[in-house]
Amino acid sequence: MANRILINFAHPRFESSVANQVMVSAIKDLEGITFNDLYEEYPDYLIDVKKEQELLLSHDIIVFQHPLYWYSAPSLLKEWQDLVLEAGFAYGDKGYLLENKYWLNAVTVGGTYESYSEQGYNQFPLEVSMKPFEQTATFCGMKYLKPFAVYDVFRISKEKMIDAAESYRKHIIGLQNHLDLVTGSYT
C-alpha cells in the first residue's frame, strides 16, 4: 500500500509567488496525498490543534512545503509547530505519538546553491541552516529526510522552475510508492 503523505503548505503571499504556485500545482492533485493549506485554513492564526494532530496521526510522511524565511519557516508554520507539537502528543508523558513517522522540508530558497556554503554569504550549507527542523523531528522520534530545495527561485527561468516542480512531483511520488517506512530506504 502506498505511503500516506500529508503536505502542510505555508506561504503568506502565495498569491504573488510564481515559484510556489508552480510547485503546488505539480503535487496538489496527486492521488493519495493530503494537501493542507495552512494560511488558507487559519488566516486569523487560530489553529485547530486537535484537527491538526489528527491529520498527523493519519499519515506516514509529513511534508512541510514553504519558502525559507530567515533560515526558518513563515510565522504561521512556526505557530503550528509551537501549538501542534505539544507535550503529551509529540513528546513527553504519553507523548511520542509521531514516532517513526517521516519529516520532510520542501523549501523554495532565494539564494543560490553556492551562497549556502562556507564561502557564500549565507555561510552554512542549507542542511546546517535548517538544523532546528532536523532537531525538532529527532526530538519527537521522527525520521528526518534530506530537505528538497529549489534554489534561486527569483532568478531562474520559468522553464527551469517547471523542471524543478516536476522533480518535486517525482520526489513526492517516490516517497509515496518506494520509501520503505521500516528501513528508510527506497525499494
Place this chain on the structure above:
Amino acid sequence: MDTESVLFKALIFLAAAVVGVPVAKRLGLGSVLGYLIAGVLIGPFALGWVGKDVGDIMHFAEFGVVMMLFLVGLELEPKKLWRMRMPILGLGGLQVLFTGLIISSVAYLCGVHWQGALTIGMVLALSSTAIVLQTLTEKGLMRTDAGKSSFAVLLFQDIAVIPMLALMPLLAVAPIIDIADEHSTNQLQGWQQTLAVIGSIGAIIVAGRFLIQPVFNLIARTGLREIFIATSLLLVIGITLGMQWVGLSPALGAFMAGVVLADSEYRHELEVGLDPFKSLLLGLFFITVGASINLDILIEDTQTILWLVLALILVKVVVLFALAKFFKMPLIENLIFTFALAQGGEFAFVLFSFASQNGVLADEMIATLTVVVALTMALTPLLMIFSEKVLQPLFDKQELEKDFDEIDDGETPVIVAGYGRFGQIVSRLLRSQGFQTTLLEYDAVQIDLVRKFGTKAFYGDVTNIDLLKAAGAKTAKILVLSVDNTDKAILVTELCRKHFPELKIYARAKGRREAYEIKKAGAHFVMRETLGSALLLGREALVDLGFRKFQAQRAAQTFLHYDSKHMDELTDLWGDEKQYILAATEKAELLEAVLKSDIQDRAEMQDHAWDSDLRKESQNTNHEH
C-alpha cells in the same frame, strides 16, 4: 364659475391642503391637524366653500383608510402577524371590552335604553386607524413598543367591526324605516353571514397566493407602469367592493390581502404605486372629517358636547393606561400608546349611520355623537403633543426614581446595560471566559424572551442612577453600554463619569457621528456597532473575489487599524464641521492609499525582500563607496 364642478372642488381641497399642512407642520402640529383645521375652515359651517355633500366625499375618501391598511398589511408577513396575536387579542380585545362596557353603562345610567347604550358603547370603543397610524408614522413611532401595541389594538378594532355590524339589526327598537337601503338588500342570515365571512377570507388567501401573483407577473411583463398601478388600484377596489357585499370591513379585507402579498416580489412596486393615492385620499379624508364637524350643533349645545368629548377621552385614557400597565408597558411608551388611541374612530361615522338606518338610535343623538367623535379625532394630534411635551418629561423623571427590578446577582465585575442583540454577544463572550455579568434591559418583552432561554436580565431604565447603583456600579470594573439609543448612551456615560469615576465605560455607537458624541461624553472605549460585522462580511467577499484568506484578513485588519486610528485623531475636530470634513476626507484618501500600497508593497516584496543576492549586491555597493 360652476362651484359644483369636480375640478372646482378639487381646487378647494388641494388649496386647503397646500396651505394648511405646511403651516401646521411649521407650528409643530403635524400634518393631520393641518388637514383637519383646513377642513373646518372650508367646511359648510365656516367659510362654506364645500357644500353639504361633504359626507359623500368623506365616504369616498374613506377608501384612503382601506389603502392604508393594505399597505400596512404589505409590511407584515403572516409570521410577524402571528407573533402579534397576543397583543391583538389581549390588549385589543380587553380595550374594546372594557371601554365598551364603561361607555355603555354610563349611557344607560344617563337614561338611554339598553340597546342604544350598548350600541354607543361598541361604536365609541373604536379609535381612528387613519389618524393614529398617520400621526405615529409621522413621528417615527411605528416601530416602538407603543406603535406596535397601538397597531395591534387598531387591528382588533377593525376585526370587531364585523360582529358589530351583524349585531346592529338585532338591537333595533324602532321599526326599520328604509328597508330598501343598500346595506339591507344584501343583509344575509346569521349562518349565511358566517359562511360569507369565512368564504371571503379564504378567497382572499387563495386568490392572493394563486391568482394575483400570476396576474402581476403578466402585467409586469408588459412593462407599462401605469397599467401596473391600475392593476394595484383595481385589486384594492375589488377587495373593497367584495368585502362590502358580504358585509365585512373593507379595511380588514384589504389588510389581509396585503398580508398575503407581503412576501410577494411585487411588494415594493405595490407600495410605491399606491402610496401617493393613499396619502392624497387620507388627506382628503382628514379634511372631510374637519369639514363635517357640525359647528351649529357645537355652538347650540357647547357645554354638553365639550363634557361628552372630555368624558370620552377620559374613559379611553383610563382604560388604555390601565391595560398597558397590566401588560407591563414602560411608562413612557404607555403614555404614547394611551394618548394616541384616546379618540373615536372613522368607523363610528359608518356605524352610526348604520345604526340610524336600523333604528337603534335617534337621529339627534347621532348628530351630537358624530360631532363628539370628530372633535376627539381632531384633538388627538394636540393630545399627543401635550403628552409628548408636558406629561412625558414629567413622568420621565418620576420613572427614574423607582420602577426597576430588585437585583440579586451579587457583585459582578461587569454590568451590561441593554441586553439586546449587541449586549448578548458581549455578555456571552465574557461569561464564557468566566466573568459574571449583571444584565439590565428596558424592554419587558425582551426580558421574557431571554428568560425562556434561561438567562436572567433585570428590568429597569439604565439612565436611572439608582438602578445602576443597585446593579453594583460602585464595585464593578466595566459597564458595557450596549443600548441602541444614542441620547441614552450619552446620558448614562455622563452620569457614570460623575457618580462612578472608577467604572470604565465600553460603549456601543450607531455610527461615526454617535461614536464621537459618546466618546466626548467620557466613554473609555467606543465601538461602532456595524464596523466589525461589515469588515468580516467584506473580508468574505474579498475571498469570493479570489483573494487568499490571509490576504483578505490583512486587508480587513489594515482597514480596521487605520480607520480606528483616524477616528481617534479626528475626535477633537468633531463639532467644527468644515475642519472635520476636510480632515476626514484627507484621512479617507490616506486609508485608501495605504490599502493600495500594501498590496503593491507585498507584490514587490515577493520579488526582492527574500532575495539574499540582492542583499549581497547592496553590500558590495556599500564596499565600493
